[in-house]
Amino acid sequence: MIGTIIKGIGGFYYVKVDDEVVECKARGKFRFNELTPLVGDRVEIAVKNNKGVIEKILPRTSELIRPNVANVTQAFVVFSIKSPDINLDLLNRFLVICESNNLNIVLFINKRDLAAGQDLKFIENYFGRIGYKYHFIGAKAGEGLEEAGKYLKNNVTVVCGPSGAGKSTMINRLCGSNVMETGEISEKNNRGKHTTRHSQLIAVKDGFIVDTPGFSSLDITKIKKEELQHCFPEFEEYKYQCKFKGCLHYKEPGCGVKDAVEKGIIVQGRYQSYTTMLEEISKVKLYD
Structure with a gap:
C-alpha cells in the first residue's frame, strides 16, 4: 500500500x-x-x-530542513499587522527561505481589525508592487479564511511565520477543530510563545497542511550569494538590463535592478533587505 x-x-x-x-x-x-x-x-x-x-x-520532490518535512509544495506565510507589529525584515527572510525551496507563496496578514487604514494601505502598496498574492485575515474570528481554503487542494502546505502571528489559530479554523495548541501574546515582551510540539500533516480540503514548530530564526547563509537574487522575484525583469553579466546588484555600475530601485519601481525596503542578506552570506562564505 x-x-x-x-x-x-x-x-x-x-x-x-x-x-x-x-x-x-x-x-x-x-x-x-x-x-x-x-x-x-x-x-x-x-x-x-x-x-x-x-x-x-x-522519491522526494522537496525537503525542508527546518522543520524536516518532505514534499511540501506551498507556503502560507502568516504575519500579524499588529500585536506583535509586522517586522518586514523578518518577513523578507521567510519569503527568501520559501523561494529558495521553490515553494508557491501566499501571504496572509492577520489581525486586520487592529490595524488603522494607513497600515492597510502601506501593506497593499508594499506587497502589491512585489507581486505576491496576499490576503488580510482575522484568524481568531475566521474572517477571510475562505480564500486560504481555495489554495489547499492538491498541495502540501507549510504554514510559517513568527510566534504570535496566528498560525495555529489559522490552522484550527481551516480544519474546523483545535488540532493545534495556541498561545497568548506575552504582555511583558509582546512576543508569542511557541505552542506546537511536533510537525504533523493535517488532511483538509483535499490537501495537507503542516505547522512549523521552532521556525522563528532563519538562516539564509546556506543560500549561495549568486542565487539570492532569484529569491526576489521582482528583480527578474530588470536583471537583464545590467551592464555586467553576473551582476549581484550591489556595488556594480550600470545595474538595471538598482536603477529600478532609484526610480521607485522596486521597493527600497526590499532592496535593503536583499543587500543586508547578501552581506551576511558573503561574510559567512569568507570564513568558510
Whole structure:
C-alpha cells in the first residue's frame, strides 16, 4: 500500500492510506542507508496483524530542513499587522527561505481589525508592487479564511511565520477543530510563545497542511550569494538590463535592478533587505 506519513513520534510513523491511518515502524535498512523517513514522505508499507512496516520511501520532490518535512509544495506565510507589529525584515527572510525551496507563496496578514487604514494601505502598496498574492485575515474570528481554503487542494502546505502571528489559530479554523495548541501574546515582551510540539500533516480540503514548530530564526547563509537574487522575484525583469553579466546588484555600475530601485519601481525596503542578506552570506562564505 502507498500512503503519506502525517506524523512521526518516538520511532513510530503514522501513515495515511485513503481514509485510514496506520501506525508503522521503519525497517532498519533506512538507518544503514542514512535515510530517515520524514513527515510528508510518500511511502510503501506492508501491514500484518494491524501493524505496519515502512518498506520503501518514494522519491522526494522537496525537503525542508527546518522543520524536516518532505514534499511540501506551498507556503502560507502568516504575519500579524499588529500585536506583535509586522517586522518586514523578518518577513523578507521567510519569503527568501520559501523561494529558495521553490515553494508557491501566499501571504496572509492577520489581525486586520487592529490595524488603522494607513497600515492597510502601506501593506497593499508594499506587497502589491512585489507581486505576491496576499490576503488580510482575522484568524481568531475566521474572517477571510475562505480564500486560504481555495489554495489547499492538491498541495502540501507549510504554514510559517513568527510566534504570535496566528498560525495555529489559522490552522484550527481551516480544519474546523483545535488540532493545534495556541498561545497568548506575552504582555511583558509582546512576543508569542511557541505552542506546537511536533510537525504533523493535517488532511483538509483535499490537501495537507503542516505547522512549523521552532521556525522563528532563519538562516539564509546556506543560500549561495549568486542565487539570492532569484529569491526576489521582482528583480527578474530588470536583471537583464545590467551592464555586467553576473551582476549581484550591489556595488556594480550600470545595474538595471538598482536603477529600478532609484526610480521607485522596486521597493527600497526590499532592496535593503536583499543587500543586508547578501552581506551576511558573503561574510559567512569568507570564513568558510
